[in-house]
Amino acid sequence: MQNKIPEIPxxxxxxxxxxxxxxxxxxxxxxxxxxxxxxxxxxxxxxxFQARNAFNIRKEHFELINQVDFKDAKRSAYDLTFYGATFAxxxxxxxxxxxKMFAKLEAYKYKKDVDEIDDETRGYVDVYRGxxxx
Numbered sequence: 001m002q003n004k005i006p007e008i009p010x011x012x013x014x015x016x017x018x019x020x021x022x023x024x025x026x027x028x029x030x031x032x033x034x035x036x037x038x039x040x041x042x043x044x045x046x047x048x049f050q051a052r053n054a055f056n057i058r059k060e061h062f063e064l065i066n067q068v069d070f071k072d073a074k075r076s077a078y079d080l081t082f083y084g085a086t087f088a089x090x091x092x093x094x095x096x097x098x099x100k101m102f103a104k105l106e107a108y109k110y111k112k113d114v115d116e117i118d119d120e121t122r123g124y125v126d127v128y129r130g131x132x133x134x
Contacts (some may be wrong), residue, residue, distance in 0.1 A: 023051045061086040062134045068125075077108035080125060087132050097128050 063085040068076050068083075081102055088098035106119040108114045 022034075029120075058086055060103060061134050062132055065129060066131070070117050070122065073108045073114045076117060077105040077114075081105055081109070090133070094128075094131055096126070097131055100124055101128050 001008075065080065065083045068079050070076050084098055084101065088095050101121075101124045104124050108117060
């Protein structure tokens with residue numbers, strides 16, 4: 001004889017329910033956000049060092065204008081007109097001053113033998129140097 005157990009309905013225990021677990025997605029989103037922030041910081045650091053070490057033609061020409069030696073008048077005239085052209089179009093005042101300096105230096109450029117640069121021309125060069133903003 002078989003022992004039959006009557007099925008008694010259980011009212012206290014509820015059936016299994018599917019639980020939606022999103023913690024893996026939250027973790028992946030957090031990791032992705034962290035990677036994006038890290039990539040942004042690395043990008044800014046790289047750009048900072050590139051900008052710091054970048055070649056600046058204006059700064060280089062400014063230093064060369066300040067190093068011009070007036071002993072060789074012809075070479076000085078050519079150097080000042082060449083390097084000075086970098087800054088000539090910054091402002092109308094700079095353009096006018098460059099034109100005046102250029103006109104004064106013309107006398108020293110196209111001759112075989114030239115005299116030493118006079119004080120008036122040196123004054124124009126000094127004023128032009130003072131106007132330069134790098």
